Amino acid sequence: MAIGDVTGGTTTSGQVTFTGLGNGTDFNSLIEKLVQVEQSRLRTYQTWKESWLDKNVAFKALNTEMLTLRSSLQSMDTIGEFLKKTASSTNTSALTATAGGDAETGTTTYTVAQLAKNKTMVTGTGYASLTQNINTLGTAAKFTYTYKGVTVSNAIPANCTLTDLASIINVNSANKGVRATTIYDGTNYYLQLKGLDTGAAASLVVSGASTLPNFKSANFSVTQNNQDAKLKINGWPLSNAYITRPTNTISDVVAGLTLSLKSSGSGLITVDTDIDSVVENVKTFISQVNKVRSMIKDLTKVDSTTKQASILTGNYGLQICDSIMKNITAADGVGFSYLTDKYTSLSPLGLSTDAVEGSTTEGLIMLDEAVLRSQLASNANAVGLIFAGNYVGDTDSSDISYSSYISGLTKAGNYKVSYTVTAGKVSAATIGGQPATFDPVKNTITGKAGTDAAGMVVQVNNNTDGSYTHTVNLRLGKAPELVGELADLTNADTGPLNILQKNYVTISDNIQKKIDYENRRISSYAQSLKNKFSKLDALLGTYNQQQTSLASQITQMSKS
Secondary structure, X not given: OEEEEOOOOEEEEOOOOOOOOOOOOOHHHHHHHHHHHHOHHHHHHHHXXXXXXXXHHHHHHHHHHHHHHHHHHHOOOOHHHXXXXXXXXXOOOOEEEEEOOOOOOEEEEEEEEEOOXXXXXXXXXXXXXXOOEOOOOOOOEEEEEEEOOEEEEEXXXXXXXXXXXXXXXXXXXXXXXXXXXXXXXXXXXXXXXXEOOOOOOOOEEXXXXXXXXXXXXXXXXXEEOOEOEEEEEOOEOOOOOOEEEOOOEEOOOOOOEEEEEOOOEEEEEEEEEOHHHHHHHHHHHHHHHHHHHHHHHHHHOEOOOOOOEOOOOOOHHHHHHHHHHHHHHHXXXXXOOOOOOOOOOOHHXXXXXXXXXXXXXXXXXXXXXXXXXXXXXXXXXXXXXXXXXXXXXXXXXXXXXXXXXXXOOOOOXXXXXXXXXXXXXXXXXXXXXXXXXXXXXXXXXXXXXXXXXXXXXXXXXXXXXEEEEEEEEEEEOHHHHHHHHHHHHOOOOOOHHHHHHHHHHHHHHHHHHHHHHHHHHHHHHHHHHXXXXXXXXXXXXXXXXHHHHHHHHHHHHHHO
């Protein structure tokens, strides 16, 4: 007979053995049956505990799937990441380009006038071998240069070789971008100095303070001067002016385009939307969301035939998650406006929720790919905005302009901005009906701390006296909205799933305490039964002996 829960660590076991004569009663079997009756409550506790542990496992699995979804969406929660675009150049020997998702589709002309270059110089005096002594002074000398305005002095010991000199220059911790190497012309070896940075500011000059013979300023020949790259975009700047940059990789001239200059020349860049890649992003979005929705569906379903509920049917934590997941296709995007936005939700893009009761895909997001491709071909930027716009703001009037927001503080939304201009300066302002701060010098209005618009800055452009009300639309697309929601839902401290997990662990622990208590109680009860029946067995044995003795005495008496 074994008593207890093997997972609880409290077990009692053993056989009750009766050595007396007794009356033939099987006390072991009797005790075992009595203990089994007492164990019914223990089995109830064990089943109860298992159900909470199963729920906890289900929550962990769902939490993991939601974290995976969040990670996936983070790779497409800006328009630049979500929209894929291609850029081609008609003169790739002069310039190549790559496009981010926020690049404008269309064409751009360019002219590259010159490339950015670094400075190089070589000594005029050659040496027959790399091990020849180049410091014949018999004492230490100095080799000093200035690079990008920073002067570096190197101590050159007596009997130094050309290889030693190059090494001393390269390993000097004060060296911030100069590389020394040796060059061999077939007869002699020379020292070459090269600035590693391109651009007009990356100057390299050997100092007049150098004392090493044959390595002074006059001993070097400049083989290449440092210079900035020069180019024009769409014929601008005019005349002989150019856009200049210190490198040949330029990403801050045309929004969304990274230009790689190869040589002087002119050409045309064409930017197109890579519709196939964007469709794949949408499919990934749908697939990852549906994984979570399927899991929630399985965990909360009720079998229509058996009427058997699933392990988390009716759980409020999953109801919260389910509601958020369903809002993805049903609800309008936060901060979007029917007046200014082509799309305010995902449904016009071919995404819908299967509402067919009993369908295998009931409750999941479905995609009409033909519709999506059509909308991408028509207005890819609008598609990118509703999917991945990340705090994209504008206004409904040129009287004001949206300036900025504070990440993690300002909430996306549609805000009514009301203000008064007196003597050409803002004299009062509210945002969303809440008091706002304003700067009468800069004529800016800022959302106040503690409000949804906290940190949002609006610039007033029309300084004509009067009172005005306009709207600021601060948009948050579906991917970044979900990223934020999932961060809250899976938060290790405040997320409902983790809070429920911790509560369920506590409940399981408390049930285990009850199991432990029952094990101890049943063990004591079994021991008590054993003691009682042992005494009874002994007593019955005594009576049996007495009966035998009396029977013997009666037999003897009948014989006498």
